[in-house]
Amino acid sequence: MAMRQGERVTLVQMGLGQSGTVVEVLGGKGLVRRLDALGIRPGKKVTKISATFFRGPVTLRVDSAQIAIGFGMAGRIMVEVDKELPRSQGR
Amino acid sequence: MRILLMGNPNVGKSALFSRLTGTHIIASNYPGTTVEFTRGYLRRGEEHAEVIDVPGTYTLEPTNRAEEVACEMLKEGDLVIDVVDATNLERNLNLTLQLLERKVPVIVALNIWDDARHRGIDIDVVRLEKLLGVPVVPTVGVTGQGVKELVRRLPEAAMHQESYATSDERWARVGDIVSQVQSLSHRHHTWYEVLEDISNHPLGGVFIAVVVLLATFFAIRFIAESLIGYVAAPLFEWLWTPLLMKLSLALGQGGFWHSILIGNLVDGKIDYLRSFGLLSTGLYIPFAAVLPYIIAFYLALGVLEDVGYLPRLAVLLDTFMHRLGLHGYAIIPTILGFGCNVPAIMATRILEGRRQRFIAATLISIGVPCAAMQAMIIGLVGQQGGQYVALVYGSLFLSWVVVGLILNRAIKGFSPELLVEVPPYRLPPWRVIGEKLWLRVSGFIREALPIVLGAVLVVNVLYTLGAFDFVARVTAPVVSGLLGLPKEAVIALAVGFLRKDVAVGMLAPLALTPGQLVVSCTVLAMFFPCVATFVVLARELGWRDMLKASGVMVAAALVIGGLLNLLL
Numbered sequence: 001m002a003m004r005q006g007e008r009v010t011l012v013q014m015g016l017g018q019s020g021t022v023v024e025v026l027g028g029k030g031l032v033r034r035l036d037a038l039g040i041r042p043g044k045k046v047t048k049i050s051a052t053f054f055r056g057p058v059t060l061r062v063d064s065a066q067i068a069i070g071f072g073m074a075g076r077i078m079v080e081v082d083k084e085l086p087r088s089q090g091r
Numbered sequence: 092m093r094i095l096l097m098g099n100p101n102v103g104k105s106a107l108f109s110r111l112t113g114t115h116i117i118a119s120n121y122p123g124t125t126v127e128f129t130r131g132y133l134r135r136g137e138e139h140a141e142v143i144d145v146p147g148t149y150t151l152e153p154t155n156r157a158e159e160v161a162c163e164m165l166k167e168g169d170l171v172i173d174v175v176d177a178t179n180l181e182r183n184l185n186l187t188l189q190l191l192e193r194k195v196p197v198i199v200a201l202n203i204w205d206d207a208r209h210r211g212i213d214i215d216v217v218r219l220e221k222l223l224g225v226p227v228v229p230t231v232g233v234t235g236q237g238v239k240e241l242v243r244r245l246p247e248a249a250m251h252q253e254s255y256a257t258s259d260e261r262w263a264r265v266g267d268i269v270s271q272v273q274s275l276s277h278r279h280h281t282w283y284e285v286l287e288d289i290s291n292h293p294l295g296g297v298f299i300a301v302v303v304l305l306a307t308f309f310a311i312r313f314i315a316e317s318l319i320g321y322v323a324a325p326l327f328e329w330l331w332t333p334l335l336m337k338l339s340l341a342l343g344q345g346g347f348w349h350s351i352l353i354g355n356l357v358d359g360k361i362d363y364l365r366s367f368g369l370l371s372t373g374l375y376i377p378f379a380a381v382l383p384y385i386i387a388f389y390l391a392l393g394v395l396e397d398v399g400y401l402p403r404l405a406v407l408l409d410t411f412m413h414r415l416g417l418h419g420y421a422i423i424p425t426i427l428g429f430g431c432n433v434p435a436i437m438a439t440r441i442l443e444g445r446r447q448r449f450i451a452a453t454l455i456s457i458g459v460p461c462a463a464m465q466a467m468i469i470g471l472v473g474q475q476g477g478q479y480v481a482l483v484y485g486s487l488f489l490s491w492v493v494v495g496l497i498l499n500r501a502i503k504g505f506s507p508e509l510l511v512e513v514p515p516y517r518l519p520p521w522r523v524i525g526e527k528l529w530l531r532v533s534g535f536i537r538e539a540l541p542i543v544l545g546a547v548l549v550v551n552v553l554y555t556l557g558a559f560d561f562v563a564r565v566t567a568p569v570v571s572g573l574l575g576l577p578k579e580a581v582i583a584l585a586v587g588f589l590r591k592d593v594a595v596g597m598l599a600p601l602a603l604t605p606g607q608l609v610v611s612c613t614v615l616a617m618f619f620p621c622v623a624t625f626v627v628l629a630r631e632l633g634w635r636d637m638l639k640a641s642g643v644m645v646a647a648a649l650v651i652g653g654l655l656n657l658l659l
Contacts, residue, residue, distance in 0.1 A: 030154070036258055039182035040211035050291035056410040057419065057509050059291055064178050066287075066515070070418060070508025076264040083318065089419055 005079050011048065011058050011074035019047040020079035027076045033079070038067055046079065093132065094139040094245075095164060097190065099183055100147030101204045101399070101514035105129075105523045106232030107174055108144040111242070121268045129530070130166070134409070135242060149182070151189040165190075170248050172198045172241070172634045177207035177214055177229070178515075180273055184265045187223065188255065196248035197225045200241055200422030204229040211276040219272045225249045226300035233520045254622060277388045296407050303400060311387040315466070318383035327363060327379050335361055351551050355600075364471070364599040372596060373547040376467070377540050381592050382532070389531045390432050392416035393524040399514040401426070409509045415495030416450045416502065417442070418509040424451060428459035430531070432624040435459065436631055443507040449632055450498045453640040456624060457647055458491025460591070460616040463539065467595035470596040475605040476607050486613045490651050494643065538623070541591070546589040550582070550597065573649060577601060580611050588622055604658030610652050 014020060025032050035041065039062050050059040051065065058074040058089045060067050069077070096111075098104050112131030117530040129144045129168045148161040165171070173190050173434075175183040190197050201216065220227040226247045230237035255261040279526060289295035324406065335353055342349040344356065353361065354368030363375035395401055401423050409419030428435030435455050439448045499506070553559055562585065563578040570581045577617055579601055587594035594615055598608065619641065 029415065033258075034154045035151075036262075037152070037154060037185075038510070038512065039185070041259075041262065050293070052293050052296075052406065052410060054410045056293075057406050059513060063181055064212075064515075065182060066291075066513040068402070068409075068419075068509060068511050068513050070409060070510060073510060079211040089437065 008078055009081060011046075011060070011069065011077045011079060012051075012071065014048045014079055014081060016048055016051060018081055019045060020081040021045055022077060023080050024078040025076060026078065027073070031073065031076070039063065039065070040067065040069075040077070092169050092474045092502055093167065094140050095145050095168035095171045096142060096174060097145045097161065097171050097177060097523065098166070098202075099149055099179075099186060099187075099512075101185065102147070102173045102174050102176040102179075103232040103520075104144060105202060105397075105527075106520040107202060107230060107238070108142065108232075109173075109520075109522050109526055110232055110235045112142050115351055125261070128160075133242070145339050146514045148186070150186060151193075155443060165193065165195065168195055171195050171247075172233075172245075173197050173199045174202050175199055177201045177204050178210055178212060180214065181265055181269050182214075184268060185261060188253070188261050191223065191225070191251040194250065194252065194623045196249035196250050198241070198245060199223065199225060199227040200237070201227055201229045202232050204237065205231045205234070210481060211275065211283065213274045215272040215274075216607065219268070222247055222268050222271065224251045224253075231514070233522075242598060263410065269453060286516055290403050298595060300404060300407055303395070303404075307391050307395065311384070311391050312469075314387035314390065315383040318386065319379060321514050323379035323383055327375060331374075332361055334625055338370070348554065350501045350555065353546065354551070355362050358470060364596060367551065367600070368545060369544055369547050369551070373544050376592055376596050377463075377536070377543045379462040380468045380596075381539075382535070384462045384469075384529070385430070385535050386532055388462045390524070391425070392430060393527050394519050395426075397517070397519045397524055399452045399516050402513045405509065405511060406513060414499065415446055415454065415492065416499030417495070418506055420509055420511055421451045425455055425459060427467070428455040428469070428498065429462060430618060431535070432456060432459065433627050436624065436627050439631065444504070445632075445636075446502055446504045447506055449640065450495065450502065450633060450638050452628060453498065453643055454491050454495050456620045456628065456640060457494055457617050458487045458645050460487065461621075463590070464616060465536075465593035467592045468616075471595055471599055472545075472605075472608050472612055475608060479605050479609050483616070484608050486609070486651055486655060487616055489616060490647055492581070494647050498643070541594055542623070543590050545646075546586055546593045549589070550586055550593075569649070574610055574614060574652045576603070578609055580607075583611065584615060584618060588625075591615060591621050606655075609659060610655045612654065613655060614648045614652040617644060617651060619648075 008023065022040060022042050025035055027085060030083060040046065042059070047061040049061050057068045057069040057070050060069065072074060095105055096108050100426050108129065108131065111133050128146060133140045133142050134438050143164065145161050146157050148158040150158070151165070152164050153159040153162050160291045171190055173187050175187060187199060201214065207214065216227050216229055226249070228237055228241045228244055230241055255264065278347045290299045339349065339353050339356065342353070350368065352368050352370050354366035354371050359367050361371050363371055363379070366372055405422050407419070407420035410421050412419050412421055423441070424435045424438035427438050432455055437450045439451045442448050442451055468483055469480060472483060559582045563581050567578045570576050570579050570584070580598065583594045583597040586597055595612060598611055603611065625637070628640060632640065
C-alpha cells in the first residue's frame with residue numbers, strides 16, 4: 001500500500017525505499033531516550049531500507065548510519081512520508 | 092596520567108587504540124563488574140600514559156549496563172580522546188557535546204577520515220575546531236594516519252563546560268555545527284554498499300548468512316585440524332613422547348608418582364588421550380587438542396566482529412529469537428559462547444532486562460558447548476563417525492530451542508525489542524584482530540591451564556584413594572538406569588564441573604559405544620556449567636537465579652539424556 005505525501009504512518013506501514021520525517025515516538029521516556037541517543041528523534045529524516053519477514057525488524061538509514069528497529073518498536077514511531085515513492089512495497 | 096578513548100560503538104576506536112599503544116596491552120574487568128575493557132601504554136618522551144579503550148557508548152545518560160560502565164570510567168580519566176566517526180558527524184557530535192559538559196579536557200579524533208572523503212563528505216576541520224573549542228585531528232585508525240599529530244596535540248586538549256538544559260537544545264547545537272562545517276558532494280556506490288544492499292534484502296540476507304556460517308565452520312575446522320595435524324601432534328610425538336618415556340623408565344614404569352605424572356601406559360606406550368597423567372594428558376588436552384580450536388575459533392570470530400557482520404545476523408534472527416524470549420542481539424553473546432561460556436555470559440550485559448539476560452545466560456549454559464569441549468567432542472566422538480558428532484550438536488540445538496520456548500512461556504514478562512546500529516561492512520583491521528586473538532588465546536592459556544592440570548591431578552588422587560567407587564555406586568541408578576552409561580561415567584560428569592574438556596577426555600578410556608558417547612557428551616554439555624561459568628552466572632544473575640538456571644540445566648540434561656538413551 002503506497003503512502004501519499006504528508007500522510008502520517010508508522011515505520012511499519014511505511015513503504016520500502018520511502019523517506020520521511022519522524023514526527024513522534026509513541027512510547028515511554030526510556031524508549032524516547034534510547035532512540036534519541038541513536039539520533040532518531042522528531043524532525044529527523046529517515047529512509048526505510050529493509051523489512052524482514054514475519055514481523056521482523058525494520059532497518060532505517062539515518063544520515064549515513066543504518067539502524068535496525070524491532071517490529072513492535074517500529075510500530076510506535078510515527079513518520080510523515082515525503083512525496084513520491086521510488087519502489088513502494090508497503091506491507 | 093590516564094587517557095580515555097571514548098566514542099560511539101563501531102567508530103574504529105580499537106584500531107586507533109592499537110595505533111596509540113603499541114604491543115603491550117592488557118584486558119581487564121572494570122572493578123566490581125564484568126564489563127571488559129583494554130588498557131595499554133602510550134609513550135610520550137619520558138612519560139608513560141595509561142590509555143583505556145572504554146566500551147562504546149552513544150550517550151552519557153546510560154541506557155544499558157555496558158554504557159553505565161563507560162560513564163563510571165569517565166570519572167577516573169585525566170583526558171578524553173573523543174573518537175568521532177567522520178561519516179556520521181551529527182550523531183557522534185551529540186556525544187562530543189555531552190563530553191564537553193564534563194570537567195575533563197577533551198581532544199577530538201575525527202576518525203574514518205578516509206572513508207568520509209570516499210563518501211563525498213567534506214568537513215571543515217579548522218572551523219569545527221573553532222566551534223567546539225577543543226583540538227580536532229583527522230585520523231585513520233586502521234592505517235595510523237594522523238595518529239602522530241593526535242599525540243602531538245594531546246597537551247592542547249581543553250575543557251569547555253558548555254551545558255545544555257535539554258537533549259533537544261543539544262541536538263539543535265549539533266545541527267548548527269554540522270550545517271556550518273559539513274558539505275556533501277556526489278559519490279559513487281562502493282562495492283561494500285552493494286554487498287550491504289544484498290544483505291539488507293530478506294532473501295539475500297538469508298543466503299549470505301548461510302554462506303557466512305558455513306564458511307566460518309569449515310574455516311575453523313580446517314585451521315584447527317591443520318594446526319593439530321602439522322604442528323601440535325608432531326611436536327608432542329617427536330619431542331615430548333621420548334622425554335616422557337625416559338621419565339617413565341626412571342620412575343620404574345609404575346607406582347604413585349608414575350600414575351600421577353604419566354598415568355597408565357597403554358600397551359607399554361603413552362596414549363595422550365587415555366594415559367591421564369599430569370604431563371601426558373594434562374598437557375596434551377590444553378595444548379594439542381584444545382588450543383588449535385581456540386585459535387581457529389577466535390580468529391574467525393574476530394573477523395566476523397570487525398567486518399561488521401554480527402549485527403546483521405542479529406537482525407535476521409530477531410523474529411526467531413523472539414520465540415525464545417530474546418531478541419536478535421542475543422545471538423552475539425550466544426556465538427561468543429562457542430568460544431567460552433564465561434565471556435558469553437558477561438556479554439549478556441548488552442541485553443535489556445533481567446528476564447532476557449536470565450534466559451540468554453541459561454540457554455548459553457545449556458545448549459552452547461565451549462570451544463575446548465567441542466574440540467574434545469570432535470576428536471573423540473568424531474572417531475566413531477561424523478554422524479555422531481552431528482547427533483550431539485543436533486540434540487544441543489534442539490534443547491536450546493525447546494528450553495527457550497518453555498522459558499519464554501514460563502517466565503512472566505515479555506521480550507524487549509531489538510534496537511541496534513548496523514555498521515557498514517569494513518575490511519578487517521588485521522592489527523586489531525591479531526591483538527584481540529592474542530589477548531583471547533593467552534587468556535585461555537592463563538586461565539584454563541591451571542584448572543586442567545588441577546582437574547587431572549584431583550582425578551588421579553581420588554582414583555588412587557578409591558573415592559570414586561563410592562560416588563559411582565551411589566549415583567548408579569541415574570547414570571546407569573536413566574542414561575544407560577557405565578557407572579564410571581559419573582566421574583567424568585563430576586569432573587565436568589572443573590573442566591569440560593578434561594571430562595570428555597575421561598570418557599576415552601571407558602570404551603563406550605557410539606550411542607553412549609553421544610549420550611554422555613550431550614549430558615556433559617548441558618548438565619552443569621563448569622566452575623568458572625558457575626561463578627560468573629552467580630555474579631551476573633545473583634545466587635537465586637543462578638540456582639534456578641542450574642535446576643533448568645539439570646532437568647533438561649536428564650530429560651534429553653534419557654530420551655537419547657531410549658532412542659540410540
